[in-house]
Amino acid sequence: MVFTEHPLRRGLVREMHMRRFAAVPAPCEIVQMVWVISEEQRAQEDRMLRSAPDGMDFAIDAESRHVSSSTNSGSLFIWEQHTEASTITAIIEPQARTGQQRLVDWMENWPGGVVRATRIFVEPSETDAERKLDDMAFSRDDLVSCHINESVRLWSDFELHEGYGRTLIAAGTAPPRDLGRIVQRLQELGNYRNMALLGFPLVREYGPRLDRLERQLAEYAQTLDDEVDSDDEALLDRLTRLSSEMAVIRVETGFRLGATRAYADIAADRLEKLGIQPIKGFQSLTDFTERRLLPAVRTCESFEARLNGLSERADGVIALLNTRIDTRIKAQNRDLLSSMESSLGIQLRLQHLIEGLSVIAATYYAVGLVAYLMKGADAFGDGFGADFAVALLVFPVMLAIYLFVRHQRVRILKTRDNNNSRANRGTRETKRAEKR
Incomplete structure (x- = not known):
């Protein structure tokens, strides 16, 4: 080649x-x-x-x-x-x-x-x-x-x-x-019919479990609707266990139900190709096959549809519950932030008060030091008038200390604002990149 x-x-x-x-x-x-x-x-x-x-x-x-x-x-x-x-x-x-x-x-x-x-x-x-x-x-x-x-x-x-x-x-x-x-088509019709019917006992076995899960889900959904102040974490735990059990059922029945669909389709194809012609007084092969196979296959299809629908409803209830939990957490965070903001305001006022007291204290000590210097100078001079000079220095010293403290506070706040601006700009750039 x-x-x-x-x-x-x-x-x-x-x-x-x-x-x-x-x-x-x-x-x-x-x-x-x-x-x-x-x-x-x-x-x-x-x-x-x-x-x-x-x-x-x-x-x-x-x-x-x-x-x-x-x-x-x-x-x-x-x-x-x-x-x-x-x-x-x-x-x-x-x-x-x-x-x-x-x-x-x-x-x-x-x-x-x-x-x-x-x-x-x-x-x-x-x-x-x-x-x-x-x-x-x-x-x-x-x-x-x-x-x-x-x-x-x-x-x-x-x-x-x-x-x-x-x-x-x-x-x-x-x-x-x-x-x-x-003969091959006739045998394949019977063989695939029996293989398709293997899913029916499995559906009958798991049917009661599915009924119980449906009742539980309805009960949990009603609890979510009626009890606004219910224990959401406990309810979420129960819903998670219910979803896990449904996932187990889906795994245990998935292959068999899928095989049932495939075998039933092949059996229907073989039945059509046999060209059945009824004989008066007898039931035909078509009548026999459809009367026994179709109800079982449709029961399996109904079970699978119920299982899928139940899983979707459970996911919907869990999503609603998660939304309520998230909303509650956001409200708690908002209240916490409001409380923190109020506390910060009080702390800021206290800080201003302390700054004022600090200015007075610093002025007192600074003027005291100057007084000692003036008194020393007066001792060596001809009566410089140290007490009068100290009195004149109180206000300039107080103003100088106040301006120094204010300058330091403004510089610190400006540094904090710059840091916050850079952080916010980085967050916006990250969000734009995610959208792209």
């Missing part, structure tokens, strides 16, 4: 050819089981495939998701791996019935849990199939019968007979390849 190949190309090509079903001859019997298998059981499944009976030889590697092989007795075995399950199928023609039981016993020991197991009996014509109806032991009240893709007819009561569901099919004019595709 001269072109550069995408690393996923060959895997995509394999994926397009992976789901091929073998041709189905008439008459034959098809045994199929769908096993739900955990990741821990995949290694055991791999060992199971490598110990296959009747000379089956599988080419299995790490990327194998679909393998098939013929047995020594002439049966065909097909294994297909899905996301959370595996499907194993045996197509047994009349001449291969001697080794049938050994093959089926091996299939019944597969790791995991069976979610669907069926036996399909294929006959060439409706006349041949009707001869076997009594042997099928179908329940007449629950019997489903209809035509599929015009020529193929189906009978089943979808009950369990010795652990297996039973289906009788008349091939009609459908050739083996076409019949194989029809």
Whole structure:
């Protein structure tokens, strides 16, 4: 190749050819089981495939998701791996019935849990199939019968007979390849239907918990509305625990509910492609499937919608409560700032009073020092008049000290204002940068 190949190309090509079903001859019997298998059981499944009976030889590697092989007795075995399950199928023609039981016993020991197991009996014509109806032991009240893709007819009561569901099919004019595709769609319809229904018991299990959470949320919302002076912190704690429980439920049910939607969509697609044609006097496959699958799927959808809606309402209540708490804190901060402002005003007036007293005290001591100097000078002079000079110096000294104290106070306040201006300018620049 001269072109550069995408690393996923060959895997995509394999994926397009992976789901091929073998041709189905008439008459034959098809045994199929769908096993739900955990990741821990995949290694055991791999060992199971490598110990296959009747000379089956599988080419299995790490990327194998679909393998098939013929047995020594002439049966065909097909294994297909899905996301959370595996499907194993045996197509047994009349001449291969001697080794049938050994093959089926091996299939019944597969790791995991069976979610669907069926036996399909294929006959060439409706006349041949009707001869076997009594042997099928179908329940007449629950019997489903209809035509599929015009020529193929189906009978089943979808009950369990010795652990297996039973289906009788008349091939009609459908050739083996076409019949194989029809049987594949029919089986996928039932398999995906059962896989979709796995979400229904989970919804029934968690439904009462969701009812309780809805009642609690309504109670908390009413408390928020009625009790203005309630303990908001305690209410917020209860709402947080409620939201946490809802988050746990969402995690525990999210995958299953999502899988239910996907499986139900695939089942609906397979049902449409089967081209069901009802037969008078019997319920059709469409009636049976829709009557049982749709209510369960819609219940799961309703549960998921309730859970999402409850989470949104809880978030709304928490947001309202947070708003009220923030408003209350802001009001408390405002009152605190007002109180601090009043205190600062009183402190400022006291400071001015102290400054005035300080001027008087400083004047007293300064004049006293000058008086001592004057008295000393008077002692050496001819009667300079020290007392008169001291009296004259009192007011100039007091004015000089007052001007000095005022100058220092103005300088300190100016420094504080400059610092505040720089801080406010930095805050505005930060906000503009955040907006950009």
